[in-house]
Amino acid sequence: MRKDELFPEIEEKVEEAVKKGELSRRDALKVLAFASGAAMMGNTELFAEGNETNDSDKNATPKLKAGMDAKIVIVGGGSAGITVAARLVRADVKPENITLIEPSDKHIYQPGQTLVAGGIKTLDQLIRNEADYIPAGVKWEKDKAVEFMPETNSLKLASGKTLTYDYLVVAAGLQYNFEKIKGLTADMIGKGDIHSIYDPKGAVAMWDAMQKLKGGTLLFTNPATPIKCGGAPQKIMYLTEDYMRNYSNTRKDAKIEFMTAGGKYFGVPAYHDAVVGFVKEKEILTSFNHNLVEVKPAEKIAVFEKKTKVKVFDKDLGEEIEEEKIELVEKKYDLLHIVPPMSPVAEIVKSPFVNNKGWMFVDEQTLQSKKFPNVFGIGDLIGTPFGKTGGSVRKQAPVLVQNMIALMNGKEMEGKYSGYTVCPLITRRGRVMLAEFGYDKAQVDAKEPITKAMAMPSFPLDPAQERWLWWIFKVYLLPPMYWYGMLRGRA
Numbered sequence: 001m002r003k004d005e006l007f008p009e010i011e012e013k014v015e016e017a018v019k020k021g022e023l024s025r026r027d028a029l030k031v032l033a034f035a036s037g038a039a040m041m042g043n044t045e046l047f048a049e050g051n052e053t054n055d056s057d058k059n060a061t062p063k064l065k066a067g068m069d070a071k072i073v074i075v076g077g078g079s080a081g082i083t084v085a086a087r088l089v090r091a092d093v094k095p096e097n098i099t100l101i102e103p104s105d106k107h108i109y110q111p112g113q114t115l116v117a118g119g120i121k122t123l124d125q126l127i128r129n130e131a132d133y134i135p136a137g138v139k140w141e142k143d144k145a146v147e148f149m150p151e152t153n154s155l156k157l158a159s160g161k162t163l164t165y166d167y168l169v170v171a172a173g174l175q176y177n178f179e180k181i182k183g184l185t186a187d188m189i190g191k192g193d194i195h196s197i198y199d200p201k202g203a204v205a206m207w208d209a210m211q212k213l214k215g216g217t218l219l220f221t222n223p224a225t226p227i228k229c230g231g232a233p234q235k236i237m238y239l240t241e242d243y244m245r246n247y248s249n250t251r252k253d254a255k256i257e258f259m260t261a262g263g264k265y266f267g268v269p270a271y272h273d274a275v276v277g278f279v280k281e282k283e284i285l286t287s288f289n290h291n292l293v294e295v296k297p298a299e300k301i302a303v304f305e306k307k308t309k310v311k312v313f314d315k316d317l318g319e320e321i322e323e324e325k326i327e328l329v330e331k332k333y334d335l336l337h338i339v340p341p342m343s344p345v346a347e348i349v350k351s352p353f354v355n356n357k358g359w360m361f362v363d364e365q366t367l368q369s370k371k372f373p374n375v376f377g378i379g380d381l382i383g384t385p386f387g388k389t390g391g392s393v394r395k396q397a398p399v400l401v402q403n404m405i406a407l408m409n410g411k412e413m414e415g416k417y418s419g420y421t422v423c424p425l426i427t428r429r430g431r432v433m434l435a436e437f438g439y440d441k442a443q444v445d446a447k448e449p450i451t452k453a454m455a456m457p458s459f460p461l462d463p464a465q466e467r468w469l470w471w472i473f474k475v476y477l478l479p480p481m482y483w484y485g486m487l488r489g490r491a
């Protein structure tokens with residue numbers, strides 16, 4: 001579909017939804033505002049100041065005059081680092097007081113990797129020059145931070161150079177630990193029958209493989225660690241299933257199985273229940289509590305640790321107790337899609353900023369380090385219970401900037417991150433369930449450790465329904481919103 005054909009069709013669908021009472025006039029206007037931005041793409045910047053009442057405005061960066069002579073260093077120029085830099089500049093921090101450390105000269109729109117693997121976008125469409133997104137005047141150290149010395153407010157770069165700061169933002173993201181799976185190395189991805197959309201070139205290889213599939217056993221794994229975009233392991237499976245069923249007519253000869261280390265599809269019961277329906281309809285099998293631990297590519301065997309609870313009689317207690325039993329299960333495959341175990345990047349894991357599991361230790365709401373008050377963490381590497389998405393970053397960045405500026409001015413930090421995250425779960429080509437969720441409010445109010453998620457829909461529509469409207473959102477509207485809204489500190 002060409003861009004100029006897109007807008008009238010969206011308008012029609014939105015009008016239809018309003019007539020059916022599925023969408024209020026106000027929300028319809030929001031959708032159309034996104035749509036018109038996407039349709040007019042080019043150099044148009046979305047959400048120009050003063051013409052938007054998007055709910056992100058609730059957290060909008062205050063225009064506090066903050067003395068602003070503090071030196072700020074941002075580690076990582078991915079989604080979070082760039083968004084924070086842009087918002088700091090918009091909040092009147094002098095760009096020359098900000099240094100951004102980022103080793104890569106390319107910026108990739110990672111949520112698009114799923115679409116590349118589904119043959120919907122090309123890899124080229126996701127990649128832009130990092131330099132074009134670093135706000136004018138901000139200093140760019142094209143390097144890696146390798147050592148942190150918070151007691152002297154300083155850090156070392158790989159080049160040996162030392163930088164000092166008054167405030168530090170840690171936004172260095174995650175690394176993929178493919179080698180934690182026995183028999184696997186990162187360079188095996190996309191070769192033979194082993195695939196992963198988490199690697200950008202792997203996403204291209206997955207699309208090639210999908211088109212060649214004739215049937216067989218297809219295994220899609222999900223690891224035991226937190227991961228970026230918890231829905232992506234399912235999205236690629238549904239896109240593959242859809243391709244075989246509706247395009248290549250090979251579905252009848254295939255067995256598709258979701259092999260997940262988790263015990264549910266989603267933490268929010270309504271989303272979990274919706275997925276139970278999708279997988280049933282698609283005749284996909286699921287093995288919960290199965291964690292991929294080894295691959296044997298020559299034999300096309302994947303080995304999983306299967307965890308079960310068993311009742312055993314404890315002689316000392318004289319009663320039955322529950323014990324965890326772990327056994328190894330071997331499965332033959334014709335295609336194996338792997339989501340690797342993930343952790344913050346090595347430089348952060350060994351830094352003084354982390355909790356005992358190696359994740360950046362921050363207050364779940366203010367995003368301030370629990371150890372060093374002039375340090376903040378944002379994005380995938382923070383040790384919050386869920387929410388490793390670009391959607392989370394979009395809600396975290398204004399909170400972080402608001403709090404940092406308050407601190408710089410000796411004021412109370414009032415910004416609070418709600419735990420919001422969004423997973424546009426592609427269920428097939430043309431359909432997406434927009435799973436939005438965040439911290440459980442009851443736990444937040446009771447100041448309990450947050451362990452549960454609750455649904456946080458932005459629109460008054462049943463969020464557990466797959467819809468064409470959210471497909472349009474995911475495929476056509478979110479990318480321009482990312483490049484022109486979020487990374488510019490506007491949305």
Ligand SMILES: Cc1cc2nc3c(=O)[nH]c(=O)nc-3n(C[C@H](O)[C@H](O)[C@H](O)COP(=O)(O)OP(=O)(O)OC[C@H]3O[C@@H](n4cnc5c(N)ncnc54)[C@H](O)[C@@H]3O)c2cc1C
Binds near residue numbers: 380423
């Ligand atoms: C396949 C896939 C699908 C996804 N789908 C979605 C989706 O549908 N919706 C959604 O909202 N999100 C999705 N995401 C997640 C989203 O892309 C991430 O949550 C987001 O990019 C996190 O931003 P970040 O800045 O924390 O990390 P990143 O964007 O990864 O940036 C981290 C940056 O830090 C740099 N860095 C690393 N080490 C150092 C160092 N030592 N010093 C300096 N810099 C360093 C890296 O080069 C990188 O540029 C998806 C991701 C993937 C991979």
